[in-house]
Amino acid sequence: MNDFLAQHADILISLVKIAILLFVVLTVNAYLTWFERKVVAHIQSRWGPHRVGPHGLLQPLADGLKFLFKEDPTPAGVDKFVYYLAPLLALALALTSIAVIPFGPDPLHFKGHDIYLGIVDLNIGILALFAITALGVYGVALAGWASNSKYPLLGGLRSSAQMVSYELALTMSVVGVLLMCGSFSLRDIINTQAAGHGLFGLGGIFRWNIFAGPFPQILGFLCFFIAAIAETNRVPFDLPEAESELVAGFHTEYASFKFAMFFIAEYTSMITVSSLCSILFFGGWLSPFPGSWTFTHYLPSVLLIPFGLWVIWDGVRYETIFGKLILPGVGFVIAALGAVFVLFPAVNEFIQGPFWLLSKIFIFLFIYVWMRGTLPRFRYDQLMSFGWKLLLPVSLANVVITASAILWSNR
Amino acid sequence: MPILNYLWIIPALPLLGSAINGLFGAKWPNKIINTVAVGSTGLSFLAALEAVREFTHLAPENIPWVQQYFTWIIAGDFRAGFDLQVDQLTVVMLLVVTGVGWLIHIYSTGYMAHEGGYYRFFSYLNLFMFFMLILVLAANYVLLFVGWEGVGLSSYLLIGFYFLRKSASDAGKKAFIVNRIGDFGFMLGMFLLYKSFGTLDFVPLFAKATPLPADVMGHLGMFTIACLLLFTGACGKSAQLPLYVWLPDAMEGPTPVSALIHAATMVTAGVYVVARSHILFTHAPTAMFVVAIVGCATAFFAATIGLVQTDIKRVLAYSTVSQLGYMFLACGVAAFSAGIFHLMTHAFFKALLFLASGSVIHAMGGEQDMLKMGGLSKKIRWTYLTMLTATLAIAGFPPLAGFFSKDSILLNAYQSDRGGRILYAFGLLTALLTSFYMFRLIFLTFFGKPRYDEHKVHVHESPKSMLVPLVILAVLSIIGGWIAAPAFWGAPDYFAKFLEPVFAQGGAGNAEAAEATAHALETPLAIVAVVTALLGFAIAFWLYLRRPGKPEQLAKSMRGAYTLLLNKYYVDEIYAALIVKPLLWLSTNVLWQTVDVRGIDGTVNGIAEGMTGVGDGVRHTQSGNTRSYAVWVVIGAIVIIAIIFWPYMRPTAVGVVR
Amino acid sequence: MNAPLVVFFVLAAMCIIGAISLILQRHPIHSALSLIVVMVALAGLYLLMGAEFVAAVQIIVYGGAIMVLFVFVIMLLNAGLEERTNVSRLAGIGGIPLAIALTGFLAAAVARSQDTVQAAAQTGAVAPTKALSRLLFQDFVYPFELTSFLILVAIMGALVLAQRENR
C-alpha cells in the first residue's frame, strides 16, 4: 500500500488537490449566491435573505437541499442524450477551467514533495483556458436545442452567436499581455509582472500589466473584462437567459439539479474570469506595495482580527439564540486565524500570495454583482454591433499599439 | 556639319505635320492646318537646301555620305538599320521632291479650300512626303522598301480621298492591288540580293557587285534575275507595261495629288530604283534590254491611247505613262543621268500641266471633259500661259527643259548598240504623238468657241495661292534644262558631270564612248526632234483649229482603230477576262465552296458533332446527384494515389509490407 | 506498454469511435457532437506529440468556432432526422469498396513508408511555440498574409450568401 503511494505520490497528491479545490469552489459558489443576493438587495435597499440562519447565512444550504430533493421532470420530446449531456458539459468545463489557475507562488513542503497551490501548471495555461472556454458554448447551445422548446432554442441561438463573437475580443485583448510577458504560462505571467519595469519606474502596483510599460494594458483590461462578462452570460450581457424576454432562456426546461449544474457552472466561470483578470492584469498574487515595505505583510491579520472581533460583538447582540451561538464562534475562528498569522511569520509569509490573489478575485466578484445590480440589459443587435464594431477593433488596436510600443522600447 | 548629321530631320518634319494635322486637325480652321502642313514641308525643303549646300562642301571620299541612326531589324547576321544616305542622285531627288512637293502644298491650300476633310487631305499629303523622303534617302533596300510601301499607302489613301464615290475607292484599291504585284517581284529581288551578297546596304552591296563578271547577253544569271525582279517592282510603281493600268484610274484623286504623286514624284520612284541599282543593271545586259524595250513600248503605247482621250486629266495621265517610258528607255540604254535628268524636268512641266489643268477644272467648276470647254485662253490668262509653257516644254521645243532631256535620251537611244535605231524610231514617233495630243489638249481647252453653257458655268481665274506655284513651275520648266545645254557647243554637260561620280562607278563605258560621236550626232538629231515636234503641232493645229469637223470624220473613217484607242486597247477588259475572272471563279468554287465549306467547316462541324455524340453518352454520368459525384471524386483520388504509390504497390514490394 | 502508448490508444479509440458514430448517427447534432469528440481527441494526440499550440488552436478554432458554427446552423435550420434516400445507385454499390480501397492504399503506403520515417521518428522533439511563431511570421509570412486575404474574401462571401435580398 505504502509503496504504491510512494510510487504514485504525484497522482495521489493531485487527486487530493482536486478534491479540496472542488470542495472550496463549490462552497464559494454557494456563498457567492448568498453574497450576490445580499449586495443586490442592499443596492435595492432591501434586506435580502435574512430568515435562514443569522443574516441568512444558511440560505445556500437550504437552496442546495432544495435543488437536491426537488422533483426532476424531463419534458416530452426532448433529445434525452443531449438534454442530459448539456449541463454536465457546462459544469465539467467550468470546473476544469479552474484547474489551471495557480493560487500561490511558493509550494508547500510535505514529505519531500513540493505541493504547489493549483492543480496543473501547463506552459500553455492561458491557451488551455481559452480552449476550455471555447468549448463552454456547447453547454448552453445544446441545452437550448435539446429542450425542444422555443424559448430555450432562442436562448441557445443567442448564446452561441454571442459567445462565438465575444470570444474573439476576449482572445485578442489578452494578446497584449502575452506580448509583454512572452509566455503562455500564468505563473510566468505573474512573475514577469513582479520583475517588469513599472510606470514612472515605480515598484509594486505600478509593475502590474494594467499600469506597467511599455504600454499599460488598460484598454486590454477593459475589453477583456467586458468580453468575459459576455462569455459568462452575466448582466448586462445575459441575453441567453433574459427573464423578461425568454422566461429563463436556455435553461427554461431544466429543473432541480440539472439547473443547479448550470448555476454552479456560471458562478464557477465567474470565479475563473475574476482570477484571470487579477492574474493577467493585476499581478496575481503580487502585493500592490513595494517589496521593501515588509510591514504590509501584517495586513491580513490587521484586517482579520478586527473583523473577527466585530463579528463576535455583532453575534453577542444578535436577536436570535442561534445567532448568539454561531456568530461569536465564527468571529473567534476568524480572529484566531489573524492571530496565527501574526504569531507564525513562516505561515504569514506563505499566505501573502493567496491573500492578495483571493482579495483581488473578491473585488472582481463584487464588481460582477455590482453591475448586475445596477446595469440594464443590452438589446440583441446592440450586443452584436458592440462586440463586433467596438470591442474587437479596440482590442486589435491594443495589440498593434502594444507590439509597436514593445518594438520601440527595446530597439 | 549639322544638318548632314541630322538628316532624319528632313523626313521627320512632314511626319510631324502629318501627325499634328491628323490627330488634332479635325476641329481646327483651315489657316492653322495650312500653317502646319505648308510650314512643315517648307521647313524640310529649307533643310534639304541646307543639306545640299553642305553636301557640296563634302570631300569626295565622304561621298556617299551615310548616317546610321538606329538598328531597326537585326536577325542573325542580317542587319537593317534606319540608315540615311546622300549622294548626287539623292540630292537631285531630294530637291525635286521637297521643292515640287512644297509648291504643290501651297497650290493645294487654294485648290482644296472648299473641300471636306481638309485636315485629312493635308495629313495624307504630309505623310506621303515623309515616306517619299525616306525612299530617296534610304541607304539600304529594306528602308527604301519601307518608303516604297509607304508612298503606295498614301497614294491609296489619296486616290480614295473622295471615298464616298465608288469609282474613287475602286481606283484606290486597283492602284494598291496592282502595286502589290510589282512589290512582290521587288521583294523577291531583295531576297535574291541578300542571298547572294549577304547585305542589303547599298554601299557594301555595290562594292561587292562591281568586281563580279557581268552576265552574258540572253543568259539568266543571278544579276539578270535580280534586276528583272526589281524592274517588276519598278513597273508596278512607275506604271509601265503591263502594270500601268492603275495610273489613269488614279486620276480619281484630287488634282494636286495627281500632280504630286502620279506625275512628279512617286511614279518616278521606279526610275529612281533602277538608277540607284544601276550597277546591278550594268551587270545584266539582258535586263537592261528588257528595260529599254518595255520603256519604249510603254512610251509609244500610252501615247497612242492619249490621242483620243477627252478627259483632260486622263490625257495627262497617259502622257505621264509615256514620259515614264522615256525615262526607262534612257535607263535601258544605260543613260541613267539622262533618265534622271528627264525625271527632273518632267517633274517640273508635268506637275505644272496637272496643276494648270487643275486650275482649269477649278475654273470650269469641276468639269473635266475637254469637249465641254474651249475658248478659255482669254478668261484665265495666267493658267493659259503657264500651261502653254508646259506644253511647249513637254513637246520638246527649244530652249525649254523638255527639249534637252528628251533630246539626250533620244541621242543615247540612237547610240545604243542593241536595236538602237528601232528604239530611236519609236522614241521619235512617240515625240510626234506627244506634241500632237498635247497641242490637241491646248486647242480643245483654250481655243475655238466655248462649248459650255455660259450662264451655268462662270469661268474665273484661280486664287493667288494656286497661280504662284504655276508661275514658279513655269519658270522652272523653261530654264530647268539649261544646266545640260552646254553639251551642244561641246562644253561638258553639267548635269551629267554632277551625277558622274554616281554612275561612273558602274564603269558604264558607253558614257565615254558616247562623248566621241556625241557632237557629230547632237545637232542633226536635235533638228529632227524639233521638226517632229513642229509636225505634231501642225497636225493638231490643222485638225482642231482649221477644220474643227475633221476629227469626227477621221474617227468615222477609221472606226476600228478609233474605238480601240478610245477603249485603251481593252487592256482592262483583257485583264479582267484573263486574270480577275479565273481568280474569282477559283476562289468562289474551289477555295470557298470546297476547301472552306467542305474541308475546314466540315472538319470543325464534324468535331463538334462528334463531341455532341460523346456528350450524349457521357451525359448520364452527370446525374446531378451529389453523392454520385462524391463517388467519382473518390475514384479519382484512388487513381491518383495508385499512380503515386505505384513503386510501393509492385508485387516485389508487397513482401516487405508487414 | 508505456504510458504514452496507452494514452495514444485511448485517444485513437476515441477518434475512430467518434468518426464511426459520425457516420451512424442520423441526427446532424449527434454527428456534430461525435465530430467534436474526434477533434478533442485529436487535440489530445497533438499534445501527446508535443504540439501544444496546434492542439490549443485545434480546440479553439475547430471546437470553439467552426463546430459551433455548424451547431448554430443546424439549430437555425432546425434540421431534422436524416432521410435515407437511395437515389444514387453508384454510391449504393461502389461506396464501401471504394472507401476500403482508398484506405487500403493509404495504409499500405504508410506501412511501406514506416521504416524510412521511423528512423527520424526517435528524435521527435517538443515544439516550442516561439519557434513555431518565428517560422510562421518569417519563412511563411506571405502565405500567412494570403490566408488573411482568404479570410476576408470568405467573410464577404458569407455575408453576400446569407443576407436576405431585400426586394
Next chain:
Amino acid sequence: MVPTHYYLTLSAILFGLGVVAFIFKRNIITIFMSIELMLNAVNLAFVAFSRALNKLDGQVFVLFVIVVAAAEAAVGLGIIIMIVRNRQTLNVERVDLLKL
C-alpha cells in the same frame, strides 16, 4: 514514444471513415462535417510528420489548413443556408436540379 506510423495509420483510417461518411451521408451539413473530418485526418498526418522529421513546417501547415477550413466553413454554411431557403431540404439527393 509512439511510432510515427501509428499516427499515420490512424490518420489513414480517419480519412477513410471520412470518405465513407462523405459518400453515405445524405444531409448536406453532415457531408460538410465529413469533409472537416478528412481535413483533420490530414492535419494529424502533418503533425506526425513534423514530429518525425523534427521540423515545425508541418505544424505551420496545420495552422494554414485550419484557417482554410474556417473560411470554407463560413462560405459553405452560407451556401447551405441558401440551398435550404430555396429548396426547403437538406437532403443532397433532393437537390439535383440546376434551377427551379
